[in-house]
Amino acid sequence: MKTKLDLRVSPRTVQQEVVEKLRAAILSGLFQPGNRLVESQLCGSLGVSRPSLREALRSLQAERLIEIVPNRGPQIPVLSWRDAEEIYEVRELLEGEAAARCATLITDEDLEELSDRLEAFRRACRRNDPAEQINSATEFYAIILSNCGNKIIEEFEGSLLARVNFLRARSMSLPNRVKNSYEEMSTIFAAIKSRNAEKARKAARQHVANARDSAKKAFQKIDQLPALPKGRARRR
Amino acid sequence: MKTKLDLRVSPRTVQQEVVEKLRAAILSGLFQPGNRLVESQLCGSLGVSRPSLREALRSLQAERLIEIVPNRGPQIPVLSWRDAEEIYEVRELLEGEAAARCATLITDEDLEELSDRLEAFRRACRRNDPAEQINSATEFYAIILSNCGNKIIEEFEGSLLARVNFLRARSMSLPNRVKNSYEEMSTIFAAIKSRNAEKARKAARQHVANARDSAKKAFQKIDQLPALPKGRARRR
DNA sequence: GTGAAGCGGATTGACAGACAATCTGTCAAT
């Protein structure tokens, strides 16, 4: 990596720590969609004051990682399938673009890195290690995104991935999804390696489209579970 | 429009009001890039307490409308041209997609609405009314975005437009930009009206690309202004 | 004059405590 040894000591504030810890907790699945986050409890478990916590919650709200209903408090959003589908549609656009740009921009060094991640993913598949699969796949994309030459794409993709993270783990456990995933990632890698931008775009788009189909199946499974018992349908 | 008489009374919290007021103030250009926002001053002028204000600032920070440097406080970001260019690149992608989808999805009713906005823009051009130009152009895009069938695109576009808003006004004042803008918007409209998705995409992309070129010229002008002196005010 | 060290005001980061407004669920009355 060509990270230039950033000497800047950015002072870490409590608020930042809280945001990061909560974000990690949400991504890890510790909080499920629909769960409410009670301020006083979080203050206790994080060991911070309410103002600090509330500031952190506002950040996460703006990231769409939580919803805050006035007088009701923060909770993990419950996505409809259409919500999730729209996210996959935009991911298809952005990841396609990122892969295309990456194909012309990536350094040989990072190409090597990319190859390593792909290999790590392959090993994780064979060992049937879901955590490591997600991990190495995430790093694989991260390298592509950081080499696409556009920080906005990187930023948006990060946001979208976070919002559908809970679906990724589930769809990876579908039969054949991991194997197909590996093949698709290989195709993307090959296209990037051969510096063929349009091929890379197409492969990346196809990959996201397949991921979306798997996510849909996973979603239907979840949706058939008994509906959350708390509270009646709040409409109107 | 088919607004279905939404009875919901959304309770407006102080925090939300502050976010909206500050956002409007930033978009209006009241605060310039580089300006620092001093908490105590804002508290005074908005009439709210510091915690409420700080929560609002965290929201705006997550939207990238302001930056908050630890121990230094919030300020309006200063974009490099490359920063702005990356925004235009993504806008090109997203607006192209939005226009394409809109071409197949828009209702005849909203198509009429779109036509009205275009006409309003034309009148604003002839009257040489910059405020009304920006206004009607914004509404024109808003209709396309709200008819693209994807809330994420709408959300992201809103975010991007806000970040380069300060450039839009300036590039509109460039010679011929308004006239060209009108022609490009007409082309987009014609493509949408004829339900030709790919033509609409191409026209929208070209429009953003031209806007980017104008913004670049406007940017260079700004950049040639004397840099804000850091601690120059010396007298005694 | 130049550079280093040090000082003080301004500003932010963080916390505690308090109180009102609102929501939620329960239970009695109709």
Next chain:
DNA sequence: ATTGACAGATTGTCTGTCAATCCGCTTCAC
């Protein structure tokens, strides 16, 4: 079963306080 009322829980907001940090200015040494 619907309505109304009440109690507890939770959030929205404010005030006040204190420490940490930054910035510009002054002073001092060379």
